[in-house]
Amino acid sequence: MPTLMQYVKRLLDKIDDQAAYAAPFEKRYSNEYVLPFLQKEYAEVYPGLIIASADGRTVDTLINGTLSQLEVPKSGTAGIVVDALGERMMLGGISATDNDAATKKLQAAWEDNDLDVMHHEAHREALIAARSFGSIARETGSGGRAVVGIEHASQAAVIRRQSAPYDVIAYLKTWTDEWTGDGAGLLRLVGKDYTLAESDEMRQDPNGSDVVSRWYVVDEDGTDTGLDFVPVVEFAPHSRLLKEPISEIAPITTQVDTVDLVEGLMVFAGHFGVVPIRWASGIEVPRDPKDPSKPLLGPDGKPAIGFNPRADHTWVSTNKDTKFGQLEPAGLASFVTWAEHASAKVRAKTALASTYFSLDLKSHMSAELLKTDEAPMTRRVRRMGQFGSLNQSWRRLGQYILAIEDPSVKTRIKPIWEDPETRIESQSVDQFQKLTAAGLGIAETAEKVLGWDPETIQRAVAEAEAMRQKIRQEKREDTLSPMERATREFLNVA
Incomplete structure (x- = not known):
């Protein structure tokens, strides 16, 4: 059994490796x-x-x-790729498939912990750095609610069990105290949390291992969590069983750099080739009053010829032998083709829709063509999220929340993923009308097709029912004879 400091040493090394791996991708994502x-x-x-x-x-x-x-020039292509995938990986919460009370607890925890916002952060950091983490703890005090934090790979790391169910068995989070500048940390093992601190000198492991570190455990007894697991999940878009997850930017690094290179060289081409080069001959160059054999130099150290090559300046000379001309400019067509080729390679690697790279507003892309263009991207997003390892992580996070807030509940957890396809409102309304006309329930169809929340559905159904009753009442009144209608109105007034 490893000692506490052996766990700390192993996890600190992993944090360092993760931070070093993520650093170049972080700079590319931030366009730095x-x-x-x-x-x-x-x-x-x-x-x-x-x-x-x-x-x-x-x-x-x-x-x-x-x-x-x-x-x-920096194109920001890496950021476009990460944000495009991240904005499609949207969650609407976590539910319990067969327990309404548990679903309410999960939704309350989702909102109380701002996970409607922070789940975007978890996905984005996982796409950039290959992983991020969700740590769940019990609130101190009498509340006992689950408190969830999203952590970055440069500050946290985990050790997993090497056999099914591959649970996290150790977790470390480190940070720097903003007031003192001292290092601090939290080591989480099964049933225990340990506070860590960093000293100015190296220390030997008090439990006898060969680990020597500036980090030390503040309280060897730790704090009991009352849990038989480590309440931490790792958000990592795994694509291979035995391979470590990789950054979404890693496979396209060469293509991203190529796009930046084209953008940079295009500036040179535009400056020296596309901008017309104007020339003049037979002009009189002002001479230096102190030495007439030399030209008069301007502030930039070049001969002061009195002409500015900018297009908004006119060249005039009193010498009848002076000639003016302009060289034929080159074009940027080859650079544009090169840039489009590089962007196409990025698309081929990431399956992004073409609209993220170029949008021709004259083409008026139809709804069907838009969905076809997005189809590879939406399939990939679903494979990473709803049908991938990210779904597994959110499902486990929901299980841990219930285990902390209501350990007696045994139910299946289901993350609620939003549709990654671009929403075409007219198609959704048409589909809703056809399905309800065929006999399907209004509430269920509104939730699945229109994406309405339960409160909106309940109000809409109640309003629709009231409208139907009013129509039926008006139809019944239309069938009454004049005498019956007059009698009813008299009784209502009375």
Whole structure:
């Protein structure tokens, strides 16, 4: 049986490995990564960093070998891919399939812990860093409700059982105290939670192992959780049984960098090839008054010829032999083709819909064509979420919530996944009308087809029933004779 510090050492190593793995993908997702090649080229072509005053005027330029006056283009393609998949992995809560009381508890925990917001964070961080975590604890005090926190892979790690059911048997979360700057942590084992702290000096494991660490257990007795499991789940989009989960950005890193490269080179092409180059001959160059053999130099150190090549400036010369001309500009068509090819490779790897990369508003894509375009992406989202490892993690989180709040309840847990397809309202309404006309229940059809919540369905059904009763009443009154109608009105008034 490992000692507490052996668990801590193993988990700290995993946190370090996870943080190192996620770092380059985090920079690409945040659009902070710059290709070294482009950074060097831009520093040579557009050297220096402009230093401006408070009112925006250029007051100086810092010249060195790495800074550029023009920021290197970054396409943000990695962020587009992650956000596109993440926005389709939406949950509406967690339910118990055969227990209404348990469903109410789960929905209350879902809302109380802001999981309607935080489940997006869990999915996004898992797509970027290959994993994220959900930690559940019992609220201190008399409430006893389940408190859920979503944790990042650079701060948390788990050890799993190596045989079915592959439960988490150890969990570590580390952080830095914002007031003292000291390291702190929480080690969770089956039935126990242990508070950790980080000292300034290395310490030997008091339980006799060979582990030496600055981290130490504050209270060796720990805190009893009253649980026979570690209430932690790992959100990781597994695609292989024996392979570690990978970042969604990992398979497309080369393609993402290629898109950035094309964007960067396109600026050069546009500046030096597409922008018309104007020329002049036979012009008089002002001479330096101190040395007429030399041209007069401008502030930039170049001869002051008196002409600005910008398109909004006119060139005029009093010399009749002066000639002006313009070189034929090149085009960017080849770069556009290259960029589209790189984006197509990203689409092929990620199965994203074309609308995330280019949207031609003149094409007026029909609803059926839109669904066809999205079909590979929606299948992949379902395979990762509703029918994948993420669904397993949310189901287990729901089980842990009930085990903490009401241990006597034994029921099956079902995460409620939203439809990842783009909603076409007219099609949904048409489908609803046809299904209810065929005899299906209004409430069940409204929930499945229209996606309404139970409260809205209940109000709509009650309003529809009241309307039907009013129509039936009016029809019955239309069949009354004038004498019967007058008698009824008289009795109602009386």
